[in-house]
Amino acid sequence: MESLDLAEANLSLPVDPEHPDLTVVSVEDVSARIFLIDDRLDIRRAEGNLAGIHLSVTGSLILASKKGDAVQRQKTREENAAKRLKFIRDNRQQIQSALQWLQRFQFAQKPRVHVEINGMIEKMHEMEARLSLSARGLGYGGYVCEEIEAQAQYNAGFFDL
Numbered sequence: 001m002e003s004l005d006l007a008e009a010n011l012s013l014p015v016d017p018e019h020p021d022l023t024v025v026s027v028e029d030v031s032a033r034i035f036l037i038d039d040r041l042d043i044r045r046a047e048g049n050l051a052g053i054h055l056s057v058t059g060s061l062i063l064a065s066k067k068g069d070a071v072q073r074q075k076t077r078e079e080n081a082a083k084r085l086k087f088i089r090d091n092r093q094q095i096q097s098a099l100q101w102l103q104r105f106q107f108a109q110k111p112r113v114h115v116e117i118n119g120m121i122e123k124m125h126e127m128e129a130r131l132s133l134s135a136r137g138l139g140y141g142g143y144v145c146e147e148i149e150a151q152a153q154y155n156a157g158f159f160d161l
Helices: 070-090 092-102 121-126
Strands: 002-014 024-037 040-050 053-062 112-120 128-140 143-155 158-160
Touching (some): 053 121
Antiparallel strands (some): 040 053
């Protein structure tokens, strides 16, 4: 068993590692406790502040199986990493726009978003995810929403709000 423990760390992650000057996602005050147990990534707690929102994540992800020899597994990892990077590059503008859009709002208290995710990495379309949002004193321009709460669930291609 391997683990990762973080306490009050600040992370700056370039959306595109080959062009780190374009879009950087900054997550502040990160605390996490994550375990790698055999072929499972167990996220007991991962939380931090992203674009003025307190984000927390829990869940359990089944990692890709270790089929084939070491060379084939490395090739598969590289292919999957290339696919993820292509997806991020293709959506970089949307990521940047979303972060800028969030900064237009004012909050009396920091909004809280919790995400629980479970499933197999190899079958992302079949994963389950639950999201809950809670915010107070949400302001935009001259408008204020005193309190908002929402829950959403994604399950194998279906989304409920």
